[in-house]
Amino acid sequence: MCGIIGYTGPREVVPILLAGLRRLEYRGYDSAGVALVDRAHTGVQVARREGKIAALERALEQHPLTGSCGVGHTRWATHGPPTESNAHPHRVGHVALVHNGIIENHAELRRALAARGSAFTSETDTEVIAHLIEAEMDDRGCDLLHAVHAIQSRLKGSWALAVVHDKHPDTVVAARHSSPLLLGLGGPGVGEGESPGAENYVASDISAILSYTRAVVDLEDGDVACVRPDSIVILDQDGAPVKRARRRVEWSPMAAEKQGFKHFMLKEIHEQPRAIRDTMLGATIDDESGDVELDGLRLELGADNPRLVMVACGTSWHAALTGKYLIERLARIPVEVDLASEFRYRDPILGPSDVVVAISQSGETADTLAAIHEAKRRRAHTVAICNVQGSTITRVADQVIYTRAGPEISVASTKAFTTQLTMVTLLAIHLGRRTGRLSEERARALLGALRTLPAHVEQLLAQLSAIRIIARRYVDARDCLYLGRGLCFPAALEGALKLKEISYIHAEGYASGEMKHGPIALVDATVPVIVLALRGPGYEKVVSNLEEVRARGGKIIALATMGDTQIGDIADDVILVPDVPEELQPIAVSVPLQLLAYHFADLKGTDVDQPRNLAKSVTVE
Ligand code: AGP
Numbered sequence: 165m166c167g168i169i170g171y172t173g174p175r176e177v178v179p180i181l182l183a184g185l186r187r188l189e190y191r192g193y194d195s196a197g198v199a200l201v202d203r204a205h206t207g208v209q210v211a212r213r214e215g216k217i218a219a220l221e222r223a224l225e226q227h228p229l230t231g232s233c234g235v236g237h238t239r240w241a242t243h244g245p246p247t248e249s250n251a252h253p254h255r256v257g258h259v260a261l262v263h264n265g266i267i268e269n270h271a272e273l274r275r276a277l278a279a280r281g282s283a284f285t286s287e288t289d290t291e292v293i294a295h296l297i298e299a300e301m302d303d304r305g306c307d308l309l310h311a312v313h314a315i316q317s318r319l320k321g322s323w324a325l326a327v328v329h330d331k332h333p334d335t336v337v338a339a340r341h342s343s344p345l346l347l348g349l350g351g352p353g354v355g356e357g358e359s360p361g362a363e364n365y366v367a368s369d370i371s372a373i374l375s376y377t378r379a380v381v382d383l384e385d386g387d388v389a390c391v392r393p394d395s396i397v398i399l400d401q402d403g404a405p406v407k408r409a410r411r412r413v414e415w416s417p418m419a420a421e422k423q424g425f426k427h428f429m430l431k432e433i434h435e436q437p438r439a440i441r442d443t444m445l446g447a448t449i450d451d452e453s454g455d456v457e458l459d460g461l462r463l464e465l466g467a468d469n470p471r472l473v474m475v476a477c478g479t480s481w482h483a484a485l486t487g488k489y490l491i492e493r494l495a496r497i498p499v500e501v502d503l504a505s506e507f508r509y510r511d512p513i514l515g516p517s518d519v520v521v522a523i524s525q526s527g528e529t530a531d532t533l534a535a536i537h538e539a540k541r542r543r544a545h546t547v548a549i550c551n552v553q554g555s556t557i558t559r560v561a562d563q564v565i566y567t568r569a570g571p572e573i574s575v576a577s578t579k580a581f582t583t584q585l586t587m588v589t590l591l592a593i594h595l596g597r598r599t600g601r602l603s604e605e606r607a608r609a610l611l612g613a614l615r616t617l618p619a620h621v622e623q624l625l626a627q628l629s630a631i632r633i634i635a636r637r638y639v640d641a642r643d644c645l646y647l648g649r650g651l652c653f654p655a656a657l658e659g660a661l662k663l664k665e666i667s668y669i670h671a672e673g674y675a676s677g678e679m680k681h682g683p684i685a686l687v688d689a690t691v692p693v694i695v696l697a698l699r700g701p702g703y704e705k706v707v708s709n710l711e712e713v714r715a716r717g718g719k720i721i722a723l724a725t726m727g728d729t730q731i732g733d734i735a736d737d738v739i740l741v742p743d744v745p746e747e748l749q750p751i752a753v754s755v756p757l758q759l760l761a762y763h764f765a766d767l768k769g770t771d772v773d774q775p776r777n778l779a780k781s782v783t784v785e
Pocket of ligand 1: 480528532782
């Protein structure tokens with residue numbers, strides 16, 4: 165959703181802010197702006213534009229601004245439409261600030277501030293914060309750091325703030341509460357590459373500053389930081405100075421570049437062999453016994469009737485659904501799966517013997533975070549499966565298992581999904597060996613197949629052009645159905661989600677057995693049906709479903725196992741998938757489904773990496 169970058173140091177700040185905003189574009193936004201303190205110390209200057217960053221860049225070309233300290237923002241509108249006046253930074257008196265999050269009591273604060281004479285120029289919840297800071301400095305004569313600290317007690321909701329002030333020309337004050345914010349440490353010997361002198365950064369997302377530094381400090385909720393080129397002072401919630409640990413980000417700056425691919429999504433699809441291999445490095449495998457230990461996981465499974473509850477949103481929820489199939493099958497432990505947005509409000513039956521596993525690529529999804537808090541409130545044990553180190557969810561959950569997909573920039577999740585699937589497969593094997601329900605022999609066979617999976621994914625990627633030809637045949641479709649059975653059912657849901665989010669073609673996924681209970685009414689020659697028909701126990705039944713579609717004139721794209729010669733008689737188009745054990749089929753079918761969605765979208769000319777209305781991580785409800 166919204167993105168923040170801040171900088172203070174010897175470099176010219178505008179190019180740093182604009183480059184940082186470009187790297188935050190993937191999060192989704194509809195206006196952008198910068199505020200900087202100019203070198204002549206004539207005060208804070210603000211430039212904002214509705215729409216894309218290019219509009220802001222054009223404005224800055226026409227009216228250049230210079231300075232060495234400033235903040236930038238991409239806004240995804242919540243309160244008030246995406247107009248220039250609602251764009252951040254918001255300037256009030258000497259203060260200019262950018263904000264991610266939502267101030268829930270903004271209406272009440274606005275009334276109180278208006279009563280004492282404050283005039284508002286936007287419809288945003290954010291503007292009240294700038295008024296509060298300005299008033300606090302005026303009334304109490306305190307400095308910017310202490311003013312920002314003081315006003316936080318009046319806010320309800322979530323915020324990450326970066327604030328500059330006319331009279332503090334080299335200072336960015338940063339604050340966080342339930343919205344991610346980190347400090348980037350720069351300067352000679354600390355930052356990446358050559359550095360002209362002492363400098364520091366503020367960012368809501370590491371990708372904004374990855375090319376300048378990999379040394380970061382994560383702020384805790386309630387922290388306020390005074391960031392200057394050569395010093396950082398952090399106050400905790402109680403106003404006491406505090407030191408926060410510094411960590412080094414493992415992601416390479418190149419990982420956040422397109423590297424010659426037309427879109428980040430295509431690049432990330434192609435990174436999957438590497439991402440799956442890296443994710444497997446988080447597992448210690450005993451080749452003799454087939455036992456698996458996962459880095460970060462030390463589960464006490466209650467003696468009687470252990471139960472797992474998996475919570476997630478969107479694509480991660482599809483990974484959780486797959487996890488249910490795998491864990492129940494291999495470990496015979498019952499698993500419930502909930503959408504995090506439902507779980508948090510449905511008064512779940514949960515207690516200290518339950519383990520709640522939250523899956524999230526970003527580690528910042530508001531509903532998933534709230535679900536973990538709810539689980540902790542009910543004294544359940546919480547485990548996160550997450551891709552982003554240092555993210556909020558990893559700091560709240562009791563234990564964390566990392567997927568190692570690397571930065572995922574495209575809004576449409578691809579490598580994050582297949583690495584989540586890899587991790588839930590490893591988790592199922594780990595649990596299966598612990599409960600004794602999975603034999604050594606079967607565990608060894610599955611682990612062996614997992615090791616060869618990256619090579620199979622390479623084979624699937626080689627079908628890129630063939631899948632484009634298929635996509636071209638159906639690109640004018642308005643609706644598509646995705647059918648899958650058993651372990652391929654969640655993959656069908658994910659295939660449909662992928663298609664609709666980037667191509668805007670209406671698509672729905674169904675369990676194949678459900679087709680006769682309703683969706684078959686939609687089938688005609690204009691609605692392509694994408695069927696996951698891999699060899700396995702449900703194969704014959706899926707073929708019967710295909711016959712039913714065909715009998716109604718439906719067009720069929722079948723994903724079938726290599727060597728299947730029967731399917732071509734029924735399907736209009738066939739995509740062949742390597743023969744892998746049934747437990748790994750969800751990963752194998754996901755790759756061609758991603759390519760299919762990608763080509764549909766690219767052929768239609770949509771904004772593949774930043775589809776309309778969507779944000780990469782949904783940090784508000
Ligand atoms: C998938 O393509 C979407 N971007 C979306 O459904 C996403 O998976 C969901 O918002 C959850 O995000 P998370 O994994 O970062 O928690």
